[in-house]
Amino acid sequence: VVFEKNPQPQRFFGFSSHADESVWKTSSDKEFDRLVVEYARAIRAQGYNLFRMHGFDSWIMAYSKEDKKPLPRYLDRWDRMVYEMKRQGIYLQLNLFAFWLYASEKDWFPVAEKRMANKVLFLVGEPALRARFAEMAGKVMNHVNPYTGLAWKDDPVFIAMEYYNELGLGVEYAGRMKFSYPDDYKFFMDKWRGFLQKKYANLPKEKCPHSEAVMVNPRLPVAHDRSQLRVDYDEFWYENMKETYRFCDQVMKDNGYKGLTTQCPMPALRCTAAFWESIQIPDAHGYHCHPYNGEQPGSKVVQVSSIEEGASLFNQSFGRRIYGRPFFFNEHNYVFRNPYQYEKPVALDAYAAFQDWDARAIHAGAVALKNDRRADSFHAANNPVLRAGEFLASLFFLRRDVAPAKHKVAVALNKDYVFSIGNSVNALSPALSPLALLTNVASLFTDLPRYRNVPELQKPDMTLVPGNGAEIEWHGWFAAAKKSAVKDSSLGTAVKRLRSHGILSGKNKTDLSKKIYQSETGELTLFAKEKKVTVITPKSEAVALIAGKQARLDVLDIRKNSVNTLIGLASVDNKPLKASNRMVLVLSTRIANTNMQHDPSGELLRVIGTLPILYQCGQYNVRIARKEKMRCYALSLTGERKEEIPLISSADGCILSLDVAKLKQGPTPFFELVTEESGKLGGLTDRSEYRKR
Numbered sequence: 162v163v164f165e166k167n168p169q170p171q172r173f174f175g176f177s178s179h180a181d182e183s184v185w186k187t188s189s190d191k192e193f194d195r196l197v198v199e200y201a202r203a204i205r206a207q208g209y210n211l212f213r214m215h216g217f218d219s220w221i222m223a224y225s226k227e228d229k230k231p232l233p234r235y236l237d238r239w240d241r242m243v244y245e246m247k248r249q250g251i252y253l254q255l256n257l258f259a260f261w262l263y264a265s266e267k268d269w270f271p272v273a274e275k276r277m278a279n280k281v282l283f284l285v286g287e288p289a290l291r292a293r294f295a296e297m298a299g300k301v302m303n304h305v306n307p308y309t310g311l312a313w314k315d316d317p318v319f320i321a322m323e324y325y326n327e328l329g330l331g332v333e334y335a336g337r338m339k340f341s342y343p344d345d346y347k348f349f350m351d352k353w354r355g356f357l358q359k360k361y362a363n364l365p366k367e368k369c370p371h372s373e374a375v376m377v378n379p380r381l382p383v384a385h386d387r388s389q390l391r392v393d394y395d396e397f398w399y400e401n402m403k404e405t406y407r408f409c410d411q412v413m414k415d416n417g418y419k420g421l422t423t424q425c426p427m428p429a430l431r432c433t434a435a436f437w438e439s440i441q442i443p444d445a446h447g448y449h450c451h452p453y454n455g456e457q458p459g460s461k462v463v464q465v466s467s468i469e470e471g472a473s474l475f476n477q478s479f480g481r482r483i484y485g486r487p488f489f490f491n492e493h494n495y496v497f498r499n500p501y502q503y504e505k506p507v508a509l510d511a512y513a514a515f516q517d518w519d520a521r522a523i524h525a526g527a528v529a530l531k532n533d534r535r536a537d538s539f540h541a542a543n544n545p546v547l548r549a550g551e552f553l554a555s556l557f558f559l560r561r562d563v564a565p566a567k568h569k570v571a572v573a574l575n576k577d578y579v580f581s582i583g584n585s586v587n588a589l590s591p592a593l594s595p596l597a598l599l600t601n602v603a604s605l606f607t608d609l610p611r612y613r614n615v616p617e618l619q620k621p622d623m624t625l626v627p628g629n630g631a632e633i634e635w636h637g638w639f640a641a642a643k644k645s646a647v648k649d650s651s652l653g654t655a656v657k658r659l660r661s662h663g664i665l666s667g668k669n670k671t672d673l674s675k676k677i678y679q680s681e682t683g684e685l686t687l688f689a690k691e692k693k694v695t696v697i698t699p700k701s702e703a704v705a706l707i708a709g710k711q712a713r714l715d716v717l718d719i720r721k722n723s724v725n726t727l728i729g730l731a732s733v734d735n736k737p738l739k740a741s742n743r744m745v746l747v748l749s750t751r752i753a754n755t756n757m758q759h760d761p762s763g764e765l766l767r768v769i770g771t772l773p774i775l776y777q778c779g780q781y782n783v784r785i786a787r788k789e790k791m792r793c794y795a796l797s798l799t800g801e802r803k804e805e806i807p808l809i810s811s812a813d814g815c816i817l818s819l820d821v822a823k824l825k826q827g828p829t830p831f832f833e834l835v836t837e838e839s840g841k842l843g844g845l846t847d848r849s850e851y852r853k854r
Contacts, residue, residue: 199530204251208551281349327446329427423489450464465501487520494524498763503705513557544752552731557701565682577608727750747831
C-alpha cells in the first residue's frame, strides 16, 4: 500500500474496536474536550498509527431512540475523535456494517441476535438490508466533518472502507434460519432453488445430476457432504459473494468514494475465488484459542502453544492471502487464559513483517486512559503481557526491524480445482502452511479474471500445486482450517524445491523431521518441539522460552529462566543493539485475575476473578553482550523509572541477575538499559520522551 503522492510502501500498526467509552460516551462535554486530545495522544504514544472503527454502527447510535438517526451529540463526538486522531497521525479503517446496522439503542439486542441471519440475507440480496446499507453508507461517507472541513469519503485519514464484518461466517448458519426466522429462510431457499434451476435449465433431464424432486425442493448440504449438490451449493455462495461485492463497490462509486476497500475472507476455497475476482484487499481475522462463552463460568480456553503447532494463528492466514494484493490482519489476538499469550510478538507479528503484510490490528481496546478493569479475553490496555508484546511488535513490524522475504511463491489454483467434489467446501490444505515460515507465499488463480482495481502481477519465483483441501471449523465468531491426521508429503517436496531454486540457502537450518523452520532471511527460527522461536535482527532480538531453558542469540544470552517467558531486547534510539545507548529489555510471562478459579487443566473457567491483575514472576540471569558500563531501571507500563537494578560487569558483557518478585514497586515486563554516559543525562525518566521514542 502506498499513498497517492508518496511511492514509499506504508505499513499500518493498530488496534480494532473498543475505543475508550469513558472518553467519547460517558464523559461530560467539558471532560470530552480534554479527554479526546489525551486519548489521541495516548494512541500515538503506544506506537499505533491505525484504528479500525469496528462497532461504529452502534457508537454513533448511543442513546438514540430512532432507527438510523444518531443523536447529534455523538455524531459530533466522533467527528472530533476522527479529527484528533488525524492530528496525531492515526489512520482509520471504517467498518460500515458490524452487527448493529445503525439500529436505535433499544433495538440493539434483537439486531445483534440476528447477526448471522442478516449476513446470509445480505449475501443473497435481501432488498431491505441492501437498501439499508446503501442509505447508511451514503450518509456516513457524505457527512462533512466540521473539524476537518472534509466529507468522510474525501478524507485521506481513512485508509480503507470495510463493507460488512466477517460476512462469510453466515454461510454455514443458513440452515438454522428455518426455525428462528422462517420467513427469511423461505426467501433464502427461493434463491438457492432459483440458482439450481438456472444452472441446469438448458441441460436435458437425463443429464442433470439431480432428481426432479431435488430440483424442486433442494436440501441444504452439510459441511462434510461430498456430492455434486454440495459443489453446486458452494458455487451458489461464490456467485452470491461476487454479486454482493459488486453491489458494495457500486455503492462506493455512486457516493464518490475513490479510496481503498476491504473485506474479511473466510478460509473456504469458494471465498478465495470470489475475493480474487471481487475484492481489492483481504482483511483476515483470527484468534489463538478463541474462548467458548466469553468469561462466563464454564467457558473454555484451550491451553496449547501456538509455537508447538507451527505458529498456528499466523498460519491461519495461509490460503487467505492473494498473490499481488495488499494484506491486512486487522482483527486478531492471543486470548487471555491461554498460558502462551507471551508468544504473540515472535509467533505472529515478526512473521507478519517477514511476509510484508500491510496492516495488522490487535482486538481489542489496546488504549485506555485508566487501568481500571480486570483481565478479560481480548482487552490489551490492561494486560501487561499483551502490552509488552505490542511494544516488540511495533518494532518488528512498523519500524521494519524484521526484514521481508526476498522471494515470492504462489500456490496456483483454478476454478475446476475449487469446484470439485470434496474441495468446494474446504480450505487450502494446512499441510503447506509452514512454507509461510520460510518464504513469502500467497494464492493465485490461473483461469479466473482478477479484480480490476489492483496492480499487474509480477511473476512468482516459484509456483506450487495446492494438494488436498482441508475441512473447516466453523465457530460463531471465527472459522479456521483443521489439521488433518493423514500424512502428506507435499511440504517435504515443496521445501526441496525451495532449496533447488535457491530460495533457501545451503546454510538454512530448516529440518522438517525435527520441526525446525528457519526463514530464508535467517532472522526467524521456529523450533516447534521446544516451543521456541528466536528473532535476531540488528536492532532487536527476542526468544520465547519455556521454563528452565537457555538460549544464546547475538546480543542476548539467557542463562537462567525459571518460568515460561518471552525475553526481548530492543534499541529505542534507532541504533543497532551493539551501538545503542538506550534499550528496553522485555520479560513477558503470564497474568491472572485475583481469586480467578478454573479446573486443574486450566481450560474450564469457574470464576473470572477481580482486580488487581496478578503477574507471574520469574528468576533470570541474562547477559547483554556489551562491554560498556550500563545501568538498568525497572519501568512502569507508561515508561517511568521505578527503581534501579544493579548490573554485574564482566569481560564479556553486563549481567542482569533478577528475581522479579523482589522488585520494590511490584512486577513489570519492562526494563530500561542505558549506557552509563546516557544514564547521567536523564535516561528515559520523562514519560513523554519515552513514548515519543
